[in-house]
């Protein structure tokens with residue numbers, strides 16, 4: 001059977017799937033954990049890939065495998081010396097130490113100039129701010145940097161011996177223009193002090209190299225790869241009017257559109273997608289892990305938290321959980337903490353706290369959806385994915401809080417599936433059409449969701465002034 005392989009090297013884990021090219025059916029899968037840190041030695045991702053690859057039995061598939069592609073967490077600063085060894089742990093998308101550099105870069109050029117140049121406004125997540133931090137705080141280490149790549153590029157190199165990237169991931173660096181599809185090396189010069197080696201950008205249907213034999217003997221081509229959200233859009237086959245809401249380590253709200261959005265306020269990141277179009281996106285640092293943190297606080301597991309949240313009142317008895325636990329990117333509050341408001345003796349129950357954590361995640365995502373709409377993006381329905389979407393209480397409340405219909409695709413790794421679809425494109429020249437199965441659909445019900453939204457926005461404004 002002609003097979004393609006998709007990889008999702010995300011914040012918390014590496015997932016590998018083998019897929020029947022003809023049907024899109026997942027034939028095998030494997031996964032391996034990543035450290036729960038915001039700065040990680042990139043070599044750990046290669047070990048995790050190797051482990052997940054073995055779990056999925058990819059090497060045994062030999063010449064059946066005709067294509068491989070890697071999607072991965074965006075923005076990570078992988079800084080390498082002349083021997084291609086990391087000179088510093090990779091600062092990840094959710095590491096906020098470069099927030100002061102981001103603020104200074106914004107102050108220096110102004111939002112309009114940044115959006116004109118690279119269609120993003122600097123925040124701590126973006127690679128260039130991390131390089132600016134390295135130059136300012138570790139100058140000797142910065143001097144040893146020969147090359148800068150992204151997490152998926154680093155894995156491309158492990159698989160093929162070549163460094164290469166794609167426009168979707170490059171567009172998350174803040175030194176690549178998704179409209180001219182060129183690096184803005186002047187911004188590297190200005191904020192890192194010089195221009196290190198950068199990976200070539202491979203076109204969406206192209207391939208950057210061939211699989212080294214230590215991974216598999218089959219000589220498969222390796223596609224350009226993608227940022228994980230662009231991978232998910234490809235895996236879902238997003239169509240106009242559909243917006244993806246991913247409740248993963250990050251919370252993200254995004255879609256694929258022909259024309260780029262433009263947001264000097266910095267809310268909508270004007271990324272590129274993996275098909276040659278654009279991927280307007282808003283990302284939150286706090287998402288699924290708000291539920292796991294709340295479960296830990298209550299001394300229960302995720303399943304018990306879900307039961308508590310399902311059994312509680314729709315509105316959590318008036319409790320509001322503002323979930324900015326690890327600082328927050330959208331809104332840009334890198335030094336913020338979470339807040340639980342509306343506490344009374346009557347409502348401070350484990351069930352209401354569990355429910356409030358679920359509603360806090362959904363309200364934070366609803367804020368992002370509203371910003372996307374304000375920028376002219378059509379939101380006819382939401383496709384809900386990510387590990388957190390397995391929560392029944394979250395699924396059942398989403399449509400009412402968002403105010404739009406929500407569809408939950410069949411359980412699957414859509415980032416890795418998008419990578420597999422890209423691998424098929426690279427191997428055959430054709431982007432296959434694979435059937436998408438919807439597992440559950442939900443419609444907004446009653447007014448409680450709108451009431452909860454109103455109260456949440458009021459609480460957010462009262463506590464954070466935004």
Ligand SMILES: Nc1ncnc2c1ncn2[C@@H]1O[C@H](COP(=O)(O)OP(=O)(O)O)[C@@H](O)[C@H]1O
Nearest residue numbers: 010011012248249250288289386387388390391
């Ligand atoms: N049933 C569940 N209820 C709530 N959260 C869940 C559930 N299953 C998984 N998760 C959470 O999903 C997250 C992983 O989601 P995933 O989309 O795989 O992450 P990533 O963003 O790293 O790709 C973890 O934080 C995990 O705790």
Ligand SMILES: O=C(CO)[C@@H](O)[C@H](O)COP(=O)(O)O
Nearest residue numbers: 010011073074093248249250
């Ligand atoms: O920073 C962003 C998008 O801009 C995040 O979406 C990262 O790409 C991490 O993704 P996950 O590990 O949560 O999938």
